Amino acid sequence: MSRFDSYFLMKEGDIPAYVEDQLPDYFGPGAKTTVKEIGDGNLNYVFRVVDQGNGKSIIVKQAGEQLRISAEMRISTDRNRIESEILMLQDRYAPGLVPKIFKYDTVMCACLMEDLSDHQLMRYALMEHKTFPRFAEDITTYMVNTLLNTTDAVMDHKAKKELVKSFINPELCEITEDLVYTEPYNDARGRNIVTPENLDFVKRELYGDRALHLEIAKLKFDFMNNAQALLHGDLHTGSIFVRPDSTKIFDPEFAFFGPMGYDVGNVVANLFFAWDSGDAAGNGAFCDWTLKTAAGVIDLFKQKFLVEYAKKAGDIMAKTPGFAEYYLDTIIADTAAGAGTELIRRTVGMAQVKDVTAIADRAKRVRAERINILCAKDLIMNRAGIKTGADFTAAFLRAVDAAGAAL
Ligand code: SR1
Ligand code: MG
Secondary structure, rough: OOOOOOOOOOOOOHHHHHHHHOOOOOOOOOOOEEEEEOOOOOOEEEEEEEEOOOOOEEEHHHHHHHHOOOOOOOOOOHHHHHHHHHHHHHHHOOOOOOOOOOEEEOOOOEEEEOOOOOOEEHHHHHHHHOOOOOHHHHHHHHHHHHOOOOOOOOHHHHHHHHHHOOOOOHHHHHHHHHOOHHOHHHHHHOOOOOOHHHHHHHHHHHHHHHHHHHHHHHHHHHHHHOOOOOEOOOOHHEEEEEOEEEEEEEEOOOOOOOOOOHHHHHHOOOHHHHHHHHHOOOOOOHHHHHHHHHHHHHHHHHHHHHHHHHHOOOOOOOOOHHHHHHHHHHHHHHHHHHHHHHHHHHHHHHOOOOHHHHOOOHHHHHHHHHHHHHHHHHHHHHHOOOOHHHHHHHHHHHHHHHHHHHH
């Protein structure tokens, strides 16, 4: 019997005994550890445990029954199992690009994982206008390897269906269906957060645009029904740790089988949010880096995808000449849509991004939000014609011009 035999929400004081219970040899006898809760996301509790003697450390991440962002929102604590299992799988597909899971525990809904405190959360690093030359290379390797390897083009179809079953994630998918694909277009639950100076703009450009609603409805049903590959599901810059020489992607608790472009598009949109922050600070060199990197993410993803596809596709029909290019074309159109929906939902929805909300100058923030919304609509409405990295950045720069005129 241990006091960790039934679930409760742990506090800092519970953590040393919990680590000892789960991994008795990790710190060794007599270790003096300190614990700090360092969680920064909307959902979970994250404890950093450090041995004061030798500096060895570990992270304990626990899923609470209520969300941190809203006590009224409750979702299954099974998300911790999903996150742990996908990280172990991704460690095989993309070694070195995800944190190591040492153990996960379905009773306390917690996992014990590698401490990445020598890295910085990418969103905060970008808000300091730091640049990361490895990023486009690393993130595209991660995406191509984790996504392509879990498609029907590569996997045995029955094994893939087993994997689809074990990554059914209804409650977290419902959050995305509501916060990304519904509420930004109608404020159906009154949870949107709209900057007052942009209220009329949002009413006209989002709530009142019927043609946009039709495209979002199509995208929502594709998100729910296109079990294309095992997605990270929440691939924003708050789910990425960086060092100049290293990139680690974590926090895949929204993982499920969905359209690959959702992940790729999230990365691109979050680089555009970094542009907003750099632009408000007048840092042109940083802004150039964000756009160059966004374009690089698309072009490298396409290049690596075709190389890996040629090596790995096993399905006899998937090897039909022209199919790889057709398939990739649909993924890039989905990427344009994924970037667009992320740009919109982080600008007017309940879960926003600090890159934009921290812009202190009111007029600059209003302008940034308009750029995001106009770029998003261009990407969504014209997604079939968006093919290259340069097409993405051209859409963004068109929005910069258009938003300037709108102020
Ligand atoms: C209620 S959770 C809000 C958002 O936080 C997560 O990181 C996801 O992006 C989700 O949409
Ligand atoms: Mg998260």
